[in-house]
Amino acid sequence: MSATPTYNHAYLDETTKRMLRRTILKAVAIPGFQVPFAAREMPLPYGWGTGGIQLTAALIGPTDVLKVIDQGDDHSTNAVSIRRFFERTAAATTTASTTKATLIQTRHRIPETPLTESQILVYQVPRPDPLRSLEDDAEQRSRMHAYGDYGRMRLLLYEQITRSGCITQPYNYPAMVEGGYLMSPSPIPAFDNPRLDNSPALQVFGAGREQRIYAIPPYTHVASLDFIDYPFAPERPPGKCALCGSGSSWLDALAIDDAGNRQYVCSDTDYCQRRQTARAEEVR
Amino acid sequence: MYTTLKASREAIDNAHRWQAEAPRGDAGSPSMAPAQISGQLHHATERVMAEGALYDPELAAMALRQASGDVPEAVHLLRAFRATLPRFATSLPIDTDRMCPHRRISAVQKEPAGGQLLGPTTDYGHRLLDMATQDAQATAPAEGEPASVDSRVSDELLADGLLEAAETGIEDADPPDLGQQALQLPVDRALRLQALARGDEGFLLGLAYSSQRGSANTRPHLAELRVGDVAVELIPPELGFAIDIGEITVSECETVHRPAAETEGSPRFTRGYGLAFGHCERKALVVALVDRALRAESLGEDTSAPACRQDFVLENCDSVPASGFLEHLKLPHYVDFHSAAFTLRDLQRRASTAPAAEGESA
Numbered sequence: 259m260s261a262t263p264t265y266n267h268a269y270l271d272e273t274t275k276r277m278l279r280r281t282i283l284k285a286v287a288i289p290g291f292q293v294p295f296a297a298r299e300m301p302l303p304y305g306w307g308t309g310g311i312q313l314t315a316a317l318i319g320p321t322d323v324l325k326v327i328d329q330g331d332d333h334s335t336n337a338v339s340i341r342r343f344f345e346r347t348a349a350a351t352t353t354a355s356t357t358k359a360t361l362i363q364t365r366h367r368i369p370e371t372p373l374t375e376s377q378i379l380v381y382q383v384p385r386p387d388p389l390r391s392l393e394d395d396a397e398q399r400s401r402m403h404a405y406g407d408y409g410r411m412r413l414l415l416y417e418q419i420t421r422s423g424c425i426t427q428p429y430n431y432p433a434m435v436e437g438g439y440l441m442s443p444s445p446i447p448a449f450d451n452p453r454l455d456n457s458p459a460l461q462v463f464g465a466g467r468e469q470r471i472y473a474i475p476p477y478t479h480v481a482s483l484d485f486i487d488y489p490f491a492p493e494r495p496p497g498k499c500a501l502c503g504s505g506s507s508w509l510d511a512l513a514i515d516d517a518g519n520r521q522y523v524c525s526d527t528d529y530c531q532r533r534q535t536a537r538a539e540e541v542r
Numbered sequence: 543m544y545t546t547l548k549a550s551r552e553a554i555d556n557a558h559r560w561q562a563e564a565p566r567g568d569a570g571s572p573s574m575a576p577a578q579i580s581g582q583l584h585h586a587t588e589r590v591m592a593e594g595a596l597y598d599p600e601l602a603a604m605a606l607r608q609a610s611g612d613v614p615e616a617v618h619l620l621r622a623f624r625a626t627l628p629r630f631a632t633s634l635p636i637d638t639d640r641m642c643p644h645r646r647i648s649a650v651q652k653e654p655a656g657g658q659l660l661g662p663t664t665d666y667g668h669r670l671l672d673m674a675t676q677d678a679q680a681t682a683p684a685e686g687e688p689a690s691v692d693s694r695v696s697d698e699l700l701a702d703g704l705l706e707a708a709e710t711g712i713e714d715a716d717p718p719d720l721g722q723q724a725l726q727l728p729v730d731r732a733l734r735l736q737a738l739a740r741g742d743e744g745f746l747l748g749l750a751y752s753s754q755r756g757s758a759n760t761r762p763h764l765a766e767l768r769v770g771d772v773a774v775e776l777i778p779p780e781l782g783f784a785i786d787i788g789e790i791t792v793s794e795c796e797t798v799h800r801p802a803a804e805t806e807g808s809p810r811f812t813r814g815y816g817l818a819f820g821h822c823e824r825k826a827l828v829v830a831l832v833d834r835a836l837r838a839e840s841l842g843e844d845t846s847a848p849a850c851r852q853d854f855v856l857e858n859c860d861s862v863p864a865s866g867f868l869e870h871l872k873l874p875h876y877v878d879f880h881s882a883a884f885t886l887r888d889l890q891r892r893a894s895t896a897p898a899a900e901g902e903s904a
Contacts, residue, residue, distance in 0.1 A: 265626065266626075269626075270626075271626065271628065273628075274625075294724035294726055295724055296720075296721065296722050296723045296724050297724070298625040298721075299618065299621035299622045299624070299625045299862055300622060300625070301622045303618065303862075303865065303866030303869055303870065304862060304863040304866030304867055304870075305863070305866040305867035305868075305869065305870030306866060306869075306870050306873065308866075328873070328874060329874050329875075329876055329877045330877065331874075333550050333551075334550065334874055335550050335553075335554060335873070335874070336873050336874070338550050338551055338554055339554065365873075366875070366877045366878055367877060384867070384870075394853060395853065396726070396727045396853055397727065397728065422889055422892065423892050424888070424892075426885050426889060427885075428878070428881035428882045428884065428885040429877075429878040429881045429882065430878070445875075445877075445878045446877075446878075447877060447878065447880075447881035448881065449881070466863075467863040467866065467867055469724035469725065470724075493884070493888075495880070495884050508877065510876060510877070510880065511876075511880060525877055
């Protein structure tokens with residue numbers, strides 16, 4: 259597919275892309291720190307991945323292979339829409355394969371397949387500041403980050419334990435980046451958090467509406483907040499994928515009839531597909 | 543199943559095709575030209591220009607037509623287009639003293655210097671739904687070239703020692719640009735007024751209304767409202783002197799409010815200021831009221847009311863991110879929802895196994 263001629267490569271003008279690249283470099287240099295940037299109004303609404311789209315637009319080159327997932331699924335409406343945007347504006351080569359992609363834009367999941375040094379994972383972020391719900395005053399929040407003053411977040415988790423007997427933070431589970439800044443991993447399930455840690459791939463996070471970019475450089479220690487006596491132990495819905503038999507992946511519930519019966523299948527469609535293919539070959 | 547559908551590409555195509563056909567309604571009725579929209583629905587067009595932060599009646603009319611009259615959607619279209627435009631120069635501040643107003647009124651003086659000029663307005667008419675065809679009523683506008691008004695009501699109040707002096711120094715500084723820099727609080731008044739000028743009129747109207755009532759009551763009076771055309775000038779570096787590059791219609795509003803709670807010297811009335819593209823009186827007025835409400839902190843007043851809180855007002859007033867984030871609820875969220883449901887089931891299980899302990903501690 260050829261790029262739409264009326265707009266610049268990857269839609270944004272070069273000055274804006276340079277601003278974004280500088281912001282990304284700063285974010286990589288200060289892992290976990292939320293760098294402000296002047297997000298542009300994109301042709302997609304704010305809240306639909308404009309932060310991630312701007313990052314991808316600044317990062318994508320002619321040799322890149324782009325994968326876009328939403329909820330782990332390459333075929334979800336939003337993933338299709340964003341992939342098409344880059345096919346139209348950047349003549350991008352796209353793929354559903356996690357291993358073939360050099361650039362992966364994601365919403366709400368980290369791929370099950372381990373990433374490599376030659377890949378960049380771009381996250382769409384709705385609420386970049388984990389302290390936002392604890393402190394209304396923006397100045398005060400930046401002061402708390404500067405001083406590493408995360409006592410109130412720990413108190414929140416402690417209160418969850420005293421009330422419910424466990425930490426009740428199912429997704430968007432806050433994590434410390436290399437012992438420095440507390441970050442929001444975006445609304446991925448807590449189950450995905452361990453994959454943030456020590457990843458060979460660069461991870462960049464874009465929040466368009468909130469005008470912030472932050473990053474986890476490759477091989478950076480990312481620790482989900484916990485307590486010695488209540489260690490971080492994310493659970494996964496029990497059972498195996500009905501299609502590929504995986505007992506370790508994140509599962510979605512699918513209605514299979516009108517009687518309310520459900521089956522559970524992998525949310526990562528590429529991972530599931532690959533396992534199904536491998537299984538079929540084994541059988542043969 | 544809108545997400546697990548493997549044929550979602552085709553499904554999206556079909557949805558778009560349907561949407562493309564829908565806005566036209568009856569295929570037999572002719573399409574509206576942008577000039578018809580910007581002429582006959584000029585308030586809607588001007589609102590889209592104000593909130594879209596781009597002065598171009600034709601593009602705003604095209605955006606309204608494409609959005610089937612949905613104003614926030616049209617604002618988004620215009621903003622997304624604006625984001626692709628290069629910024630090659632900064633104009634000089636427009637000089638509203640040199641405006642030739644179509645309309646100029648003051649509510650604090652019976653007969654201000656320069657006079658009251660009612661101009662086009664519905665203010666003194668009756669809201670009776672007119673069933674007659676508009677074509678029959680089309681008449682030529684009243685003749686008469688508007689003249690500039692030399693005096694300002696606020697200047698008279700200032701000279702009388704009733705009003706605080708206007709803030710100075712803003713026009714000397716390089717103007718901030720919300721299109722080029724992130725909104726980082728706290729912001730100065732120039733950036734604040736810019737954010738309010740492109741803020742959603744409905745949201746700001748509610749805030750302004752709240753500042754006329756309750757704890758944020760700033761006791762506003764309308765010193766002056768003027769609507770008219772002003773010249774836009776810039777100084778090209780290769781020329782070194784100002785040239786006129788065109789004219790825009792703006793609405794400007796100056797309000798006077800109760801004196802500050804703590805003042806050095808004798809108390810004086812305080813100011814609010816609002817400016818909006820086009821003939822947008824309501825918008826200019828609400829910006830002035832919210833501007834004054836947001837001065838609460840610097841004037842040593844109570845800031846507990848929402849209209850007085852800079853973070854609340856400025857972070858929430860733009861309809862483009864607000865409507866985007868609202869509508870993103872329509873996107874799939876099943877992964878986080880299921881993880882929340884999974885945690886909830888765990889809590890339900892804990893609650894059902896330990897009801898006694900819960901009762902004792904209560």
